[in-house]
Structure formats: C-alpha cells, structure tokens
Amino acid sequence: MKxxxxxxxxxxxxxxxxxxxxxxEVQFWHAFTGRLGELVAEQVDTFNASxxxxxxxxxxxxxxxxxxxxxxxxxxxxxxxxxxxxxxxxTATMMAAQxxxxxxxxxxxxxxxxxxxxxxxxxxxxxxxxxxxxLPFNSSTPVxxxxxxxxxxxxxxxxxxxxxxxxxxxxxxxxxxxGVDCPMTTAWQSWIHLENFSAxxxxxxxxxxxxxxxxxxxxxxxxxxxxxxxSAMGQWAQDGKFIYAGRxxxxxxxFRAGECALFTESSAGYAGIKAEAEFDFEVRPLPxxxxxxxxxxxxxxxxxxxxxxxxxxDAEYAGVAAFMDFLSSAEIQAxxxxxxxxLPITAEAGELTKQQGFxxxxxxxxxAVIQMTAKEPTENSKGLRLGSFDQIRGIIDEELEAVWSxxxxxQEALDSxxxxxxxxxxxxxxxxx
Amino acid sequence: xEKRVTFKGIWLPLLLVLPQILITAVFFFYPAxxxxxxxxFIPDPFGLSMQWVGLGNFEYLLSDRYYRASFLTTAxxxxxxxxxxxxxxxxxxxxADRLIKGSGTYRTLLIWPYAxxxxxxxxxxxxxxxxxxxxxxxxxxxxxYDWNHVLNEGEAMGLVVVASAWGRIxxxxxxxxAGLQAIPKSVIExxxxxxxxxxxxxxxxxxxxxxPTTFFLLVVNIIYAFFETFGVIHTIxxxxxxxxxxxxxxxxxxxxxxxxxxxxxxxxxxxxxAIVSVLTVVQFKYIERRVHY
Numbered sequence: 001m002k003x004x005x006x007x008x009x010x011x012x013x014x015x016x017x018x019x020x021x022x023x024x025e026v027q028f029w030h031a032f033t034g035r036l037g038e039l040v041a042e043q044v045d046t047f048n049a050s051x052x053x054x055x056x057x058x059x060x061x062x063x064x065x066x067x068x069x070x071x072x073x074x075x076x077x078x079x080x081x082x083x084x085x086x087x088x089x090x091t092a093t094m095m096a097a098q099x100x101x102x103x104x105x106x107x108x109x110x111x112x113x114x115x116x117x118x119x120x121x122x123x124x125x126x127x128x129x130x131x132x133x134x135l136p137f138n139s140s141t142p143v144x145x146x147x148x149x150x151x152x153x154x155x156x157x158x159x160x161x162x163x164x165x166x167x168x169x170x171x172x173x174x175x176x177x178x179g180v181d182c183p184m185t186t187a188w189q190s191w192i193h194l195e196n197f198s199a200x201x202x203x204x205x206x207x208x209x210x211x212x213x214x215x216x217x218x219x220x221x222x223x224x225x226x227x228x229x230x231s232a233m234g235q236w237a238q239d240g241k242f243i244y245a246g247r248x249x250x251x252x253x254x255f256r257a258g259e260c261a262l263f264t265e266s267s268a269g270y271a272g273i274k275a276e277a278e279f280d281f282e283v284r285p286l287p288x289x290x291x292x293x294x295x296x297x298x299x300x301x302x303x304x305x306x307x308x309x310x311x312x313x314d315a316e317y318a319g320v321a322a323f324m325d326f327l328s329s330a331e332i333q334a335x336x337x338x339x340x341x342x343l344p345i346t347a348e349a350g351e352l353t354k355q356q357g358f359x360x361x362x363x364x365x366x367x368a369v370i371q372m373t374a375k376e377p378t379e380n381s382k383g384l385r386l387g388s389f390d391q392i393r394g395i396i397d398e399e400l401e402a403v404w405s406x407x408x409x410x411q412e413a414l415d416s417x418x419x420x421x422x423x424x425x426x427x428x429x430x431x432x433x
Numbered sequence: 434x435e436k437r438v439t440f441k442g443i444w445l446p447l448l449l450v451l452p453q454i455l456i457t458a459v460f461f462f463y464p465a466x467x468x469x470x471x472x473x474f475i476p477d478p479f480g481l482s483m484q485w486v487g488l489g490n491f492e493y494l495l496s497d498r499y500y501r502a503s504f505l506t507t508a509x510x511x512x513x514x515x516x517x518x519x520x521x522x523x524x525x526x527x528x529a530d531r532l533i534k535g536s537g538t539y540r541t542l543l544i545w546p547y548a549x550x551x552x553x554x555x556x557x558x559x560x561x562x563x564x565x566x567x568x569x570x571x572x573x574x575x576x577x578y579d580w581n582h583v584l585n586e587g588e589a590m591g592l593v594v595v596a597s598a599w600g601r602i603x604x605x606x607x608x609x610x611a612g613l614q615a616i617p618k619s620v621i622e623x624x625x626x627x628x629x630x631x632x633x634x635x636x637x638x639x640x641x642x643x644x645p646t647t648f649f650l651l652v653v654n655i656i657y658a659f660f661e662t663f664g665v666i667h668t669i670x671x672x673x674x675x676x677x678x679x680x681x682x683x684x685x686x687x688x689x690x691x692x693x694x695x696x697x698x699x700x701x702x703x704x705x706x707a708i709v710s711v712l713t714v715v716q717f718k719y720i721e722r723r724v725h726y
Contacts, residue, residue, distance in 0.1 A: 388692050404584055427475065
C-alpha cells in the first residue's frame, strides 16, 4: 500500500514537472483506423506544427460505440479526454449529460461565427435555440449508386432518369425481367429508408421536432408516407428486386463486386467504390416519391461530431478552441472533404473545393453537397435527437427484417417499431430527468 | 455410506477453503452485489445521477414480450448447443477410444478447435456461410438450396448453434475420452466374454460408468451456452434476423454497452444469475441422483 502511494506520488510529480516545461496538452479520442486514422493523425500533426502553444494528442479508442463507452468510463473515473468523438446517434445521450459536456459555442467564446457552418450539417448538433453543441467532424448523407454497365447489359438506358422511386420501380422491373439477380440493395436501412426518407419528404420521424424540442418525444415513423415506402420496398423484396444483405453496409460488397445494379448507401462510400469497382459507376441523388412530395427536402447526415468534456483547465479549453478553429478552416476542411468523401462543414470549404476543380475531376462528388444544401432545413429535416437511438435502430432493423421476409406488413412492423421504440424513449426521458 | 471426507475442528478446513472463498468474494460476490444494487436504479450513463426505482427495472423487462421471448430463444439455443457439442464429442471419443494406431494424432487434431476464440470461430463460420462469398452457401446453391441466414430465422439459429458447439466439442471430447479410458478394461472384456455386443456393453456398462463425466459436462456446457457464446452471436448475427438469435446474455450486452441503459442491463444480469442458480440446483438435486460415482 505504502509503496503504491509513493509510486503514484512520484508519477504525479513527474507529470507535473513535464507539464511545466511542455505546451498545454489536449487529449482527442476518436474512432478512426486505417486510411481515415492516418488522415486524422495528419490533421493533428499539421495543427501541432502550425503553432507552439498547444499539443493535441490523438488516440484511437475503437469503433464508434467503443469510443463512446471509453469516454463515459473515463468520465466516471475522472480521466476524461478534452475532445471525444461521438457518432450522430449518441447526440441525445451527450446532450442530456449536462455537467459532463461543455457546449462547443461556449468553448469557442464570443468571436465564434456559427453562420459559416452549413445549416443542414450543423443542424444535427445544435440546441433548440440554434447554438452549436458539438463540432461536426465527419458527415455524409445517403445517395443512389448506379452500376451503369449492369443497366446497359439488361438492355436499359444507363442515363434513364431515376429521380423518383416511381421511376426506380420501372427500372427494377426492367432489371428483373432481364434476369439480373440483384437489381437493388441497400446499406444502413433505418438511416436511409426511414430517417432520411422522412426528412427528404418533410415528414416527421418523431414528434417534438424529431426530439429537438424535448425528451418527451414519440416516434412518428409509422406515418402514411413511411408505411407506403416500406410497403413498396417489401413488395420489391418479395419479387426479388430488392436484395437485403444485412443491417450494416454488407450490401456494399455485392455492389462493389458488380452484382447489384442499384445501391442506396452513404456518399462516404465513394473511396471504397472507386477503389474496387471494375465497372462504370455513377452517383445519383437519393430518389423521392412523387406521390408523397412534389419535390424533395434535404437529406440528413450520418457520421460523428466532436464533443468537449467538462472538468479541465481554462488554458486547455483555449487549446481545444484553437484546434476546432483550425479544423473549421477552409483549407483543412476542403482537404478533408476531398480526401475522404465526407461533406465539408463550412460553405467556404465547398467553394474552395469547387475552385480547385475537384468536382469537375470527380463527377458526382458534389451530388451529396447539393442534396444537403439545396433547401433550408425544416423542423423535419434538421436531424434527429432521440435517446437510446442506437437501440431504437436495432428495433427498426428487426421490424424491417420482418417486412423483407414477408412475416409482417409494413404497417404492422412500423407500428410495432414505434411502440417498442417509445418504451425506450420513456426510459431515456426518466434517466435524464 | 458416508461419501465425504470429514475433519475434526473448524480451523483447518476453513484455512483450506479460504483462498477459494477470497477469490469467489472478489470476483463473484462483489460484482454480483453491485449488479443487484444497480438493478434497483435508473442511472444516467455518465453517473451524474441515479434514480431509485425499486423493482421498476424488473417490471419494465418482464412486461416486454420481446424480452420474455428471449427466454425461449435462450432455452432452445442452450439445449441445442449442449446436445450437439456433447453428442458429437461422445461419438468421437468412443471412436478414438477404440483406435489402436495413430490415436495420439487424432486426439491432438480433435482438441485444436478449443484453442480458437469464440469471436474468431464466429468469423470463420460466417465466412463459410456468407450469403454472397461463402463456400458452403455456394455448394448449397449448386444443390438448389438458397441459404440466407440474414433473413431466415431457422438458418440463423442453426448457424450460431453450430459455431458455438464446434469449439466446445474439443473440450467435451477430452473429458469423455478421459472418462472412457478410466473405465476398467476387465469389466468390458468380461461382458464381451458373456456375449454382450458393443451396444449392450455401451448401454449397460460404459454409459453408467461415464455418468459423472456426462453430468459434469452437462452443467459446464449449459453455463457455457448461457454466458460465453456472446462473441459468436455478436459476430455472426448480432441477435437477428428479427430477434431469432437474441439470447439473454446478448441482450445484457447490447442494452448495457450499446444502449447505455445500465439499470436494465443490471436487472437482466440478476435475472440471468437467478436462472443459472436454479438450473444448477435442479441439476445437482435431480440429475445427480442418477449419477454413479
């Protein structure tokens, strides 16, 4: 016991001496590995080299869920990092944790210009009165990926319009008739076909402005528009026109291998598809139902944002602010956007990318940006703020699987998803009271 | 006849079991006590506040028919894993026991799968049965069978059972083989001279003499199926399709570590603890009576 106490004291002293000489250190925990991990490290190195007051230390903590759990466990032990990356479904959990997180607009101070961030990107992470609570880091939005060769093989015009689901339905008929085994598949079914579907058709996914206006929200995903869409998808699944591959992005392997003609997936799938696809592919905007809306609203984002944790020194928060300011600069954002395929978080970065000729050299990479920014977001298309949302997505996955296998009708499945999800929302409301 | 060894006095036996008690206290009683305590609250994930709800978490769970359904799923899963892993192991052990040449090689090969971690085993099986690139799926396709465990509940259950039982076969095999080799050859030879054929000898001599091993493995395998199969489920199906492979321990994980709902997760652990305790007591009380030591 005695030994360990003196050991801790010695270690603490060692740390203190180091801190006295070194720059202020900012801990940044993230969930990126591989190429994305390298790009994050590069950003951090650039920041550290650009000034001499602060050192950002980046640490990989596992996947999104593991990173969030690491942050929570660290906070409980009083060892929390300054900056924690949290995926978009964890937003409500972080927001409810008053006393554990410090809103980004407070960290950034008075001179913080929130208007330069793209509305539909930051909207997911702002408070009801419009202040940014976290800094969007990597954001993407769903689009329609098309295998042009597959369409041509099936005797269809690869340029055939697929702006609406009605038109897509016709294309699927043609593909099936031509004997294509996988006319269409999808990744992230709940995110694309319910969450984004609702925003895109300006229909609520949940009451209380999709949860932005309070934790007493209830799911509204069993509305007529959603039921009609899931019902059509269910019929396509029964007819072998829509092939379900799994809850995550398992379908991506089928599309990249050239088996599937159409694929609804995140715009951030660009790097992977470009690297692997040995066919002529194209990005199209996500289709909408003409019968539901005369024109589409904007889609919403997926990805992660950076949260600032409470319990650190003022000087360290100044370092956090400097780093976030750096991340928001046009050059860094434009580079990130072009390297990763994630959306730029500021309009300036989008402009810069255009000036640099990136969109012309890589056609289709601007589709996601246009789809997100063409319209000012409404109550229904700002984003979602629901507690226990990771679990609610799990429930939605289960219920949708029941539709794809033909066990349940769309109405039954979505009613059940809403009922089960609401039970979780009530628990979350109670826990965060 | 008194089966137990008896000691005079209390201090020596106490001293002898002390290390075991200490380990149990630190690694079992303390966490179990914590789980029971936490199950009475709804805490927020960051530990900023805790609300006393009494038995509220249990009421919430037991009123959820999807949670109740996962009891049945767990029962089916555990029985299948136990029966498959023990049945195959016994069959292999009987065969290996009769081998004269090369038995060492066979034994070593059969024990190998035990060294594979459950999550890795899950990935191996997932690759073989992958709906797109799986070897087995491809052969089944040639036979005209469309394997799709992503949507077919029965196939998903079959796959997780096989993947969970596979590594376990080695472990069971080892115990069965040791059990078989401990049976005196003279007894079996005597029966053979009396004209008993293999099946008769197995039924009347080997099986009863093997019963302590079988009983031990039954208890251990059920506990394995309840608690340690989590990695396999997580990598292969994540509990799907629908809720076909959501066993109780998987739900503890997903509610606690994915959903951050620690109150519900703790309550589920307590329920699981109670089930396993009851099962073990039942096993020792009723099945052990039929075991010949």
